[in-house]
Amino acid sequence: KEAIEIVCGMWESEYFEYHSPRFDFPRRMVTPKPVQDPHPPAWMAATSQGSSAVAGQLGLGLLSFAIMQPLQKMAEHIRDYRAAIKNPKPVTRRVNNRVAAYTLVHCADTFAQCEENGIWDSVWWWYKNLAEFTLQWEFPHFSQEEKDQIFPLLRKHAEGDLDVKVFHEADMIIVGDPDQCLEKMIRYAELGVDQLICYSQFGSLPHEAIMRSIELCGTKLIPELERRSIEVDQKIVAKA
Known part of the structure; x- marks a missing residue:
């Protein structure tokens, strides 16, 4: 709560300072800051x-x-x-x-093409690297039992007891041809998701496959979602 108040205070004040038992921030000018009023949604x-x-x-x-x-x-x-x-x-x-959901998205002309692009290895790469980074830098003091509760699939994979396709079968990721991806996106909307954050560049997916996925999202999925009166915010965020 304090961190949110601090960030928004930096956005709105030319000079900002904050003092509490947890934070001691001397008076400073913090830039850059948004010019809109009110400030961007948090x-x-x-x-x-x-x-x-x-x-x-x-x-x-x-x-x-x-x-x-x-x-x-x-x-x-x-x-x-x-x-x-x-x-x-x-x-x-x-x-x-508003509710936003972040997930992995890969759309290809056919489901077989998704698999040929290496989607399953790429999905596991994402999960494994997120888990290792989080556990090493944010929860190094946790017991192994606590770590297993946060990322239960790590142990299953190490023991050879995990099929990465479980992410797809449970609709935790959006993978497939345009019709399959559309069906999954509509389900997210029906659950109450207002904004879907599609992470497209992950793992070992070839550049051409990533670009084709973005193209299909723009030419097949977004127009159909708009036709169904599902709000679409068309933004592409490039990773440096």
Whole structure:
């Protein structure tokens, strides 16, 4: 909560300072900062029901990670968030009542082409690297039991007891031909997701396959979503 107040304070004040038992920030000019008023909407990443409700209570947008949990579990988090956001106690001047979901997206002309592009190895690369980075830098003090609870598929994969296709079968990722991807995206919308953050460049996917996926999203998926009156925010974020 304090961190959010600090960031928004930096956005809105030419000079900013903050002092508390946890933070001691001397008076400074912080740049760059947005010029719009009110400030941009603030979001809170949440992967548990408790934190989802907190995001709603604070008047923040909910940023969820579909690949980290079954969709039904994410739907429960969204319901908790929607209930909490009805009567928020905002920590910023702008209430953001939207839900965004982040997941891996790879669209090809056929499902077989997705597999030929190396989608399964690339999905596992993403999950493994996220897990290793998170556990090493954010939770190094956790016990092995606690680590297994956060990333349960790591141990299963090490023991040879995991088929990476489980991500696809549970709709935790969006992979397939345009019709398959559209069906999955519509399901996300039906669960209450307002904004889908599509991560397209991951693992060992060839550049040409990534570009084709983006092209299919733009020519096949976005027009169909718009036709169905599902709001689409067309932005491409390039990784340096």
